[in-house]
Amino acid sequence: MHQRLIACTACHGKQGRAAADGYYPRLAGKPEGYLFNQLQNFRDGRRQYPLMTYMLANMSDDYLHEIARYFSEQHPPYPAPAAGDASAAMLERGRLLVHHGDAAKKIPACIACHGQALTGLAPAVPGLIGVPRDYISAQLGAWKNGLRQARQPDCMSHIARQLTLEDVSALSAWLSGQPVPPGAQPATTLPASMPLACGGVPQSGTTEGSAR
Incomplete structure (x- = not known):
């Protein structure tokens, strides 16, 4: 291979x-x-x-x-996070979205699906740390604009449409600044049910397709 x-x-x-x-x-x-x-x-x-x-x-x-x-099955080391220039207020907004979501906008916390350590959930949810800021921004923008899609129910498309451009910037800034712990692995369980059904996540009631 x-x-x-x-x-x-x-x-x-x-x-x-x-x-x-x-x-x-x-x-x-x-x-x-x-x-x-x-x-x-x-x-x-x-x-x-x-x-x-x-x-x-x-x-x-x-x-x-x-x-x-x-x-x-490949596990090369992650590089250290790149230095960022985000303001303290932007980083705090990103942290709040990751850990608590935004109930007024019906945005669930990222950790509700991607795991408390943000290392993903086996078998079908990716980790969010160790990912470059530009890539996170681009993918959230693609979800938001309909350029990236998944099998229905397309949970990430629904979430991304609720995000403002400022939210996208805040999320990408905070997430990209988090180091990946040595030996990090996707979680195998979540403490509670996922907040939305996702087309590629068996835990949310489906077996095929893609969630993220």
Whole structure:
């Protein structure tokens, strides 16, 4: 698989550890189900990136599972968070959204789905720490504008539409500044049921598709 996936690591970095420019995301160590869901989404047109669609167009689900399994088992170290320039007020807004959400806007806390440590939830919810600020902003913007989609019910699309641009900036600033603990792994359970049904998360009542 290492040899077969050179086309992936050319952009996503050795072992899928992410490119230094922050544009191509880390694949290493993400939950296998999440990676499989995203490969399906690119192949089937729910996520829009021509290069990925072209590469995956003729791949079977079985092969997509092999790719997802390979990268989920890679665990290179995370780099230290990049220095940021966000104000204290922006960082506090981001922290509050992550840990408490915004009840007035019906935005659940990020930790309600991504785990208390924000390292994701096996098998299908990704971690939110160790991700570059620009990538977080771009993906929340894509959800918000409908350029990124998932199988229904599309929980992230619903959440992102409630976020203001200031909220997106605050979330990306706070999350990207958090270090990843050594040996971090996705959680296996949540303390409570997920606040929204998500199309790719078995715990929310479905078994296929993509949640994030």
